[in-house]
Amino acid sequence: MYRLEEGLEHDRFANVKIAILGASGLLGSAVCRAALRRKYKVHPFSFSGVENLPGVGPVQSLDLLQGQELTRTLFDLWPEVIINCAAVSSPDTVDEDPVHARRVNVDTAEKLAQIASHLGVRYLHVSSDLVFDGTASPYRSTDIPAPINEYGRQKLDAETRVLRACEENVVVLRITLLNGNSMTGQRSQHEKLLHAMASGQTPTLFEDEYRQPSSADNVADVLVELCERPQLNGLFHWAGSERLSRYELGLRIFERFSLSSEFLAKGKRADLADKLGERPGNLTFLLEPLVGKLKTQPSDISSQLEELRVPDDLYDWYRGHAEDPSRYIRRFKIS
Secondary structure, eight states, rough: OOOOOOOOTTTTTTTOOOEETTSHHHHHHHHHHHHTTTEEEEEESSSSSSEEEEETTEEEEEEETTTOOOOHHHHHHHHOOOOOOOHOOHHHHHOOHHHHHHIIIIIHHHHHHHHHHHOOOOOEEEEEESSHHHHHOBTTTTTTOOOOOOOOHHHHHHHHHHHHHHHEEEEEEEEEEEESSOOOOOOSHHHHHHHHTTOOOOEEETTTEEEEOOOOOHHHHHHHHTTTTTTEEEEEEESSOOEEEEHHHHHHHHHHHTTTTOOOOOOOGGOOOOOOOOOOSEEEEEOOGGGGTTTTTOOOHHHHTTTTOGGGGGHHHHHHHOHHHHHHHHHHHHO
């Protein structure tokens, strides 16, 4: 799989400033690392800030809901590229407080687009597969969206506003379920599964709910390459190279960590419809035309799983429960 190489010897990106919003999240931190590999001058921001984000360094605190502060900060910085990875991305969290979520997911996205347009700089905005209802996969980027939950409706509204505010030099990138290692160790699919198992739960995953997972690192490489491809503008799709059910993905994750599949339950969406509400059954993408224009290519599930690690707070539990913990521990040198 192609991976963006490190910056060239003459450091042609050394004076190119990239502002990355949502830098402490799963995707945002991966984008920071990918941009640093290319020798960009990275300016990471998150709501609470981070004293030392691994592989990145300090992350500046910035409240995206404070419009004047946001505008002043970006005008003072005047970056060549603004990348927005910030979002309230859990549909359940959005439902708990949709007004607050809309301020982050929609209003802030539009504000950033307006700032980018005013500065005359490139704007990359991350959207979601949940703008679709899952009844007509695989989806092209030109297909008509039909979100069925509030999160999807907010992401679709944000897309519309961003593309209206930035008539050129803008990319809206819809992505799918992400695999990867988060700073908190609790955000990605494998981290949630391992924590559930460690707390004595038997997670139930649907065998009739399909996704096309990608890795945060792969999507980050795409976003950084898009920084360097100003001729590519508009709305695009990106995902991994394989479709799996939620249950199949769970089995692959348990296999990756040498954990018994008996601790994973198989279910159907209809079984929990009263509790969870309506959920898209099949969210998969067609990646043209973007995939044919980039050097970065979609990641397969094996390469995604190979990157995953046990969260720090579960090391001791993992040693006692994995069928073969020595294989994994030696690989990542955590003993």
